[in-house]
Amino acid sequence: MTKQLGILLMLLLFFVGAFSQQKTIDQRVDSLLALMTIEEKVGQMNQYTSFWTVTGPAPAEGRQKKQYEQLRQGLIGSMLNVIGTENVRKVQEIAVNETRLGIPLIFGFDIIHGYKTLAPIPLAESCSWDLDLIEQSARMAATEASAAGINWTFAPMMDISRDARWGRVMEGAGEDPYYTAIVSLARIKGFQTQSLAANNTIAACAKHFAAYGFAEAGKEYNTVNIDPYTLHNVVFPPFEMAVKEGNVRTVMNSFNSLNGVPATGSHYLQREILKGKWNFDGFIVSDWGSVKQMVAHGYAEDDKQAVKIAATTGSDMDMESEGYVTYLADLVRKGEVSESVINDAARRILTVKFELGLMDDPFKYCDPTREEKLLYHKEHKKLAHEIAKKSIVLLKNERNLLPISSKQKKIAVIGDLAADDNSPLGSWRIGSDDHSAVPVLEGIKAYTKNYTYERGVALKNGKTDFLHHVKLNNTDTTGIGKALRLAKSSELVIVVVGEHGFMSGEGRARTDIGIPHLQLDMLKQIYEANSNVVLVLMNGRPLDLSWAEEHIPAILECWHLGTASGNAIADVLFGDYNPSGKLTMSFPRSVGQLPIYYNHYNTGKPFIPNTDIVFHSHYADQANTPLYPFGFGLSYTTYEYSDFQVALRDANKVKVSFEIKNTGKKAGEEVAQVYIRDIAASLVRPVQELKRFKKVALEAGASQKIEFTLTEKDLGFYNSKGLFVFEKGSFDIMIGANARDVQTKRITIK
Numbered sequence: 001m002t003k004q005l006g007i008l009l010m011l012l013l014f015f016v017g018a019f020s021q022q023k024t025i026d027q028r029v030d031s032l033l034a035l036m037t038i039e040e041k042v043g044q045m046n047q048y049t050s051f052w053t054v055t056g057p058a059p060a061e062g063r064q065k066k067q068y069e070q071l072r073q074g075l076i077g078s079m080l081n082v083i084g085t086e087n088v089r090k091v092q093e094i095a096v097n098e099t100r101l102g103i104p105l106i107f108g109f110d111i112i113h114g115y116k117t118l119a120p121i122p123l124a125e126s127c128s129w130d131l132d133l134i135e136q137s138a139r140m141a142a143t144e145a146s147a148a149g150i151n152w153t154f155a156p157m158m159d160i161s162r163d164a165r166w167g168r169v170m171e172g173a174g175e176d177p178y179y180t181a182i183v184s185l186a187r188i189k190g191f192q193t194q195s196l197a198a199n200n201t202i203a204a205c206a207k208h209f210a211a212y213g214f215a216e217a218g219k220e221y222n223t224v225n226i227d228p229y230t231l232h233n234v235v236f237p238p239f240e241m242a243v244k245e246g247n248v249r250t251v252m253n254s255f256n257s258l259n260g261v262p263a264t265g266s267h268y269l270q271r272e273i274l275k276g277k278w279n280f281d282g283f284i285v286s287d288w289g290s291v292k293q294m295v296a297h298g299y300a301e302d303d304k305q306a307v308k309i310a311a312t313t314g315s316d317m318d319m320e321s322e323g324y325v326t327y328l329a330d331l332v333r334k335g336e337v338s339e340s341v342i343n344d345a346a347r348r349i350l351t352v353k354f355e356l357g358l359m360d361d362p363f364k365y366c367d368p369t370r371e372e373k374l375l376y377h378k379e380h381k382k383l384a385h386e387i388a389k390k391s392i393v394l395l396k397n398e399r400n401l402l403p404i405s406s407k408q409k410k411i412a413v414i415g416d417l418a419a420d421d422n423s424p425l426g427s428w429r430i431g432s433d434d435h436s437a438v439p440v441l442e443g444i445k446a447y448t449k450n451y452t453y454e455r456g457v458a459l460k461n462g463k464t465d466f467l468h469h470v471k472l473n474n475t476d477t478t479g480i481g482k483a484l485r486l487a488k489s490s491e492l493v494i495v496v497v498g499e500h501g502f503m504s505g506e507g508r509a510r511t512d513i514g515i516p517h518l519q520l521d522m523l524k525q526i527y528e529a530n531s532n533v534v535l536v537l538m539n540g541r542p543l544d545l546s547w548a549e550e551h552i553p554a555i556l557e558c559w560h561l562g563t564a565s566g567n568a569i570a571d572v573l574f575g576d577y578n579p580s581g582k583l584t585m586s587f588p589r590s591v592g593q594l595p596i597y598y599n600h601y602n603t604g605k606p607f608i609p610n611t612d613i614v615f616h617s618h619y620a621d622q623a624n625t626p627l628y629p630f631g632f633g634l635s636y637t638t639y640e641y642s643d644f645q646v647a648l649r650d651a652n653k654v655k656v657s658f659e660i661k662n663t664g665k666k667a668g669e670e671v672a673q674v675y676i677r678d679i680a681a682s683l684v685r686p687v688q689e690l691k692r693f694k695k696v697a698l699e700a701g702a703s704q705k706i707e708f709t710l711t712e713k714d715l716g717f718y719n720s721k722g723l724f725v726f727e728k729g730s731f732d733i734m735i736g737a738n739a740r741d742v743q744t745k746r747i748t749i750k
């Protein structure tokens with residue numbers, strides 16, 4: 001009896017302690033708010049960029065002087081893009097020592113896939129289907145960023161997009177809401193862990209809320225009009241999981257208008273859904289200048305009205321529009337904005353600062369010895385290498401051209417990107433150093449000396465940077481002659497082509513998603529000269545690879561793989577690592593098919609294959625299917641799925657089991673996927689929905705039994721009012737290696 005009593009007492013003390021700790025933060029926020037003027041509360045809601053680098057339109061000339069004055073007046077609550085502990089300390093010292101209340105700033109940064117040591121771009125990393133590794137990747141990023149003085153990242157981006165024309169598909173986790181939700185949760189855990197107070201953890205930011213990825217025609221910042229049904233079933237799930245299971249401490253709203261209302265001024269999104277239905281208790285930051293952009297949207301007469309709308313509808317912090325700091329205090333004094341609005345926003349922001357431990361030790365992230373020790377740490381480079389290997393997707397491997405034997409003689413390596421130590425870093429590398437990636441050539445050198453390199457045609461003209469478009473070379477074919485002669489005289493040709501690192505990302509929507517013209521021309525001519533071609537692709541979005549798929553015997557999708565790029569690519573080329581990546585976005589046959597995605601509705605006149613009848617859902621001039629489906633990826637071995645069973649269990653549960661066998665000669669890892677289809681419901685349901693997956697490592701000849709139980713939570717859906725419903729009836733359960741190659745069994749729940 002005493003033992004149980006002891007445990008009960010311990011539990012009681014624990015909860016009282018935790019509650020009193022939280023009560024302490026609430027109390028401390030209350031006491032601080034009681035001391036603050038209206039201007040100082042508004043100051044917490046104001047975020048400026050530094051002058052060390054900008055990720056948006058550069059601040060107006062001469063603003064620096066005003067910025068430091070406002071800093072000393074306590075009119076800035078946060079800064080972004082401040083690089084290094086020395087600079088962070090410099091600014092923090094002003095905030096802490098020269099303002100009336102000494103409230104420290106919170107320093108934000110776009111740590112999208114690493115700080116100094118870069119992991120693969122998020123879309124590539126999502127193709128690893130390795131949640132533990134993805135969490136470790138975020139942990140590594142947080143460790144380096146926090147060592148550099150940063151305590152808040154504007155990540156993970158969790159925008160669902162089905163359109164490869166949109167440049168920011170590189171930043172998310174692909175087209176599926178379930179998979180994007182669990183990948184984003186892993187990233188949030190990696191950034192925040194369970195203890196935000198530790199000096200190696202940082203606040204995460206679920207972005208962009210909401211539906212930015214549905215920009216019409218994939219055009220950057222473009223209009224979004226989607227129905228509530230799609231919002232609740234496709235767009236919201238990752239954000240809801242981030243709030244409810246990830247305890248994400250911040251959310252960033254988005255530039256786009258959604259159904260006629262700019263997200264930054266959306267009461268529905270910010271107060272009704274996020275802070276209301278989901279009870280989000282962190283704070284919302286606007287996107288760069290999106291408060292004032294409501295004037296351009298035609299949603300506000302002027303900046304002052306934009307400020308009023310944004311603040312009252314729940315946008316707690318104003319990134320870089322200078323709107324709050326200019327108008328909000330006045331609006332409150334005139335009674336046009338209730339003081340409760342700024343009290344709530346300031347409370348949310350101060351609470352996160354307390355949770356981070358900044359209020360007790362504003363310089364806890366400013367230890368130069370940690371910075372020196374942890375940035376580019378060798379363990380981080382090893383991890384980046386591990387993730388990069390697992391993010392590579394083998395799309396084709398005829399005649400087993402891959403892996404390349406280390407005895408292979410007369411290898412030609414051709415392509416500008418093969419020597420490029422910058423593109424693999426992708427476009428979101430502002431914390432890292434340009435030209436810090438391992439190029440493919442260096443990776444190959446570690447495996448063989450039997451290669452000769454020729455650049456072939458140049459990918460671009462002139463220098464490139466974060467703020468400006470890459471100037472593609474579309475005219476100069478210098479170098480192609482030498483490349484062709486080399487190809488002709490070689491036994492095997494590795495061609496490295498694709499996109500420069502700054503051809504995808506924010507502001508980089510494209511109407512042409514093919515391999516850039518001269519590179520494709522060169523590839524075709526090389527293939528004519530020698531058909532033993534291994535194509536290595538570097539890109540930040542699904543490309544139109546239809547010509548390559550038809551002709552080239554071996555194709556590796558290598559994305560922009562970050563710091564360890566060349567080493568990871570070489571490991572796969574020479575077979576040290578058996579590729580295990582699988583696509584998380586469908587690859588179209590042509591840009592005309594976009595948007596294309598696996599979890600589409602069936603329509604009333606579904607596609608009829610092998611007919612020239614016109615009256616069914618299809619294109620007259622293009623196949624209906626993607627070139628490579630969601631979940632697709634090959635291996636240097638083969639796998640067999642067998643003994644597939646489904647069985648009803650009590651409480652509307654469905655037990656799914658099957659066996660996977662490695663039927664090849666090499667060990668490998670396979671991502672087995674489970675999909676469902678609700679055959680008939682009160683609203684049409686997708687022809688497939690991913691509901692489970694498991695990545696299994698199998699030695700040659702080995703097999704493993706896989707079992708899952710699906711519940712109402714998996715089989716149900718949100719109706720147009722946002723209510724979750726489960727409806728009995730028939731369901732197809734599918735298992736397989738990707739969305740196309742599946743085995744199906746039907747089950748009926750009565």
Ligand code: GLC
Pocket residue numbers: 055056080110154207287288506
């Ligand atoms: C950018 C992006 C956003 C980023 C912010 C700060 O415009 O839209 O994702 O976090 O500005 O750099």
